[in-house]
Amino acid sequence: MTAMMGRDDFVAALRQIGAERYHHLHPFQKRLESGQLTREQVQAWALNRYYYQSMIPVKDSLILARLTTSELRREWRQRIIDHDGTDTERGGIEKWIALTDGVGLDRAYVESGEGILPATRFAVDAYVHFVHERSLLEAIASSLTELFSPQVIGTRVRGMLEHYDFIAPETLAYFDKRPVQAKRDSDFALDYCVTHARRAEEQKAVLNALRFKCQVLWAQLDALWYSYVEPAMVPPDAWRPGEGLAA
Amino acid sequence: MTAMMGRDDFVAALRQIGAERYHHLHPFQKRLESGQLTREQVQAWALNRYYYQSMIPVKDSLILARLTTSELRREWRQRIIDHDGTDTERGGIEKWIALTDGVGLDRAYVESGEGILPATRFAVDAYVHFVHERSLLEAIASSLTELFSPQVIGTRVRGMLEHYDFIAPETLAYFDKRPVQAKRDSDFALDYCVTHARRAEEQKAVLNALRFKCQVLWAQLDALWYSYVEPAMVPPDAWRPGEGLAA
Numbered sequence: 001m002t003a004m005m006g007r008d009d010f011v012a013a014l015r016q017i018g019a020e021r022y023h024h025l026h027p028f029q030k031r032l033e034s035g036q037l038t039r040e041q042v043q044a045w046a047l048n049r050y051y052y053q054s055m056i057p058v059k060d061s062l063i064l065a066r067l068t069t070s071e072l073r074r075e076w077r078q079r080i081i082d083h084d085g086t087d088t089e090r091g092g093i094e095k096w097i098a099l100t101d102g103v104g105l106d107r108a109y110v111e112s113g114e115g116i117l118p119a120t121r122f123a124v125d126a127y128v129h130f131v132h133e134r135s136l137l138e139a140i141a142s143s144l145t146e147l148f149s150p151q152v153i154g155t156r157v158r159g160m161l162e163h164y165d166f167i168a169p170e171t172l173a174y175f176d177k178r179p180v181q182a183k184r185d186s187d188f189a190l191d192y193c194v195t196h197a198r199r200a201e202e203q204k205a206v207l208n209a210l211r212f213k214c215q216v217l218w219a220q221l222d223a224l225w226y227s228y229v230e231p232a233m234v235p236p237d238a239w240r241p242g243e244g245l246a247a
Numbered sequence: 248m249t250a251m252m253g254r255d256d257f258v259a260a261l262r263q264i265g266a267e268r269y270h271h272l273h274p275f276q277k278r279l280e281s282g283q284l285t286r287e288q289v290q291a292w293a294l295n296r297y298y299y300q301s302m303i304p305v306k307d308s309l310i311l312a313r314l315t316t317s318e319l320r321r322e323w324r325q326r327i328i329d330h331d332g333t334d335t336e337r338g339g340i341e342k343w344i345a346l347t348d349g350v351g352l353d354r355a356y357v358e359s360g361e362g363i364l365p366a367t368r369f370a371v372d373a374y375v376h377f378v379h380e381r382s383l384l385e386a387i388a389s390s391l392t393e394l395f396s397p398q399v400i401g402t403r404v405r406g407m408l409e410h411y412d413f414i415a416p417e418t419l420a421y422f423d424k425r426p427v428q429a430k431r432d433s434d435f436a437l438d439y440c441v442t443h444a445r446r447a448e449e450q451k452a453v454l455n456a457l458r459f460k461c462q463v464l465w466a467q468l469d470a471l472w473y474s475y476v477e478p479a480m481v482p483p484d485a486w487r488p489g490e491g492l493a494a
Contacts, residue, residue: 020483021484027480118463119366119369119370119466122369122372123369125373126368126372126373129372214483215482215484216369219365219366222470222480222482225473225478226469226470226473227469230477231472231477231478233274235465235466235469236268237268
């Protein structure tokens with residue numbers, strides 16, 4: 001039987017998962033940041049990740065439905081507002097469409113989801129099902145990848161602006177507010193997990209939920225690499241370079 | 248508005264999906280059959296496909312729970328019996344374990360599912376969720392890949408016995424009965440889909456369910472190729488050659 005970890009050790013174990021498994025280590029991410037991708041490869045990334053973005057409020061709504069107090073739901077609903085926007089402020093999904101616009105993809109094609117890789121859909125849907133089927137603690141823990149995103153976003157935005165002449169600052173507006181939002185959200189989720197994991201098995205479940213979520217992100221980049229970098233074998237029906245471009 | 252197809256055109260459209268999208272066209276499958284894979288690559292295939300095999304009775308139980316007559320359930324339950332076995336006859340899952348035994352993998356490691364690729368899990372689980380969430384017609388239609396398996400199994404078994412000295416006939420016992428079972432099962436499912444798709448939209452849903460299932464199979468081979476053939480980048484935590492071998 002494993003003993004329960006103290007708070008500091010538990011938080012350190014969570015951060016260690018990020019250090020070893022977060023997708024900032026993936027070669028696709030490294031090429032994206034360092035300007036080594038072609039425009040078509042950046043299009044493939046923007047197109048596929050749109051599906052991930054579009055499902056975030058769905059997974060957050062499923063979590064919202066499982067929270068039993070107004071206080072918790074008020075906290076969590078902010079994530080949905082951030083992604084879906086308000087009358088006066090664009091949400092994250094709309095800003096992601098600005099990104100796919102910016103790299104030259106047709107908006108209706110992107111929104112249809114037609115050209116995304118099956119592996120993207122399977123990975124993203126696995127995330128949605130996970131928050132629906134696992135314990136609430138695990139569902140919340142699976143959001144903890146946001147602990148690792150703020151610094152990665154800075155590197156990514158700087159690198160993309162520097163290296164790609166087809167990327168304008170407005171194209172990357174999605175990322176402007178994400179570091180602050182991700183910090184706020186992950187502070188809350190981390191505190192929730194530390195407080196509610198009261199047995200060693202629950203701590204283990206939290207760690208595994210974070211590992212699972214790292215797999216969801218990693219698998220999306222694997223599929224992009226496999227299909228569009230090396231060996232560049234696009235599966236049947238998925239987007240091929242030159243398709244789905246804005247008129 | 249699309250017109251409804253006649254029976255022959257509808258069946259031809261289903262078979263066309265197989266001709267273009269079934270995984271017999273995947274380069275991993277072609278290498279497997281023609282003896283071009285290493286023993287480690289065959290191990291990776293056997294290990295990952297075990298997870299698919301192990302979930303087949305789960306997805307069939309979900310379909311069973313949605314069938315509303317004893318007649319339909321008697322028909323469908325045979326699939327579960329085939330995979331789980333009886334007191335006197337080994338089921339398909341046990342025979343798959345004979346296959347992983349035969350290629351030198353440790354049985355407890357295989358059954359734990361620890362080393363499978365996240366992309367395998369996401370694809371297989373997508374199949375399980377599909378039969379749970381979609382219409383019964385679509386759930387049944389997603390089994391129609393068995394229309395295409397009997398001939399592929401013959402090619403695969405012959406090729407593997409001919410080319411790999413580490414494969415014995417007993418190792419491939421899983422495939423002995425599958426052609427007959429698959430023919431019986433797909434005859435039933437095809438008849439069900441032809442009879443119950445009474446509108447053009449339902450025919451379209453059936454065709455899309457079969458496309459989806461082809462994606463589930465294809466994505467599993469993509470992940471094997473990507474991780475173990477080219478560029479051979481194994482994701483974090485997944486099986487690496489040399490791990491999980493029988494003592």
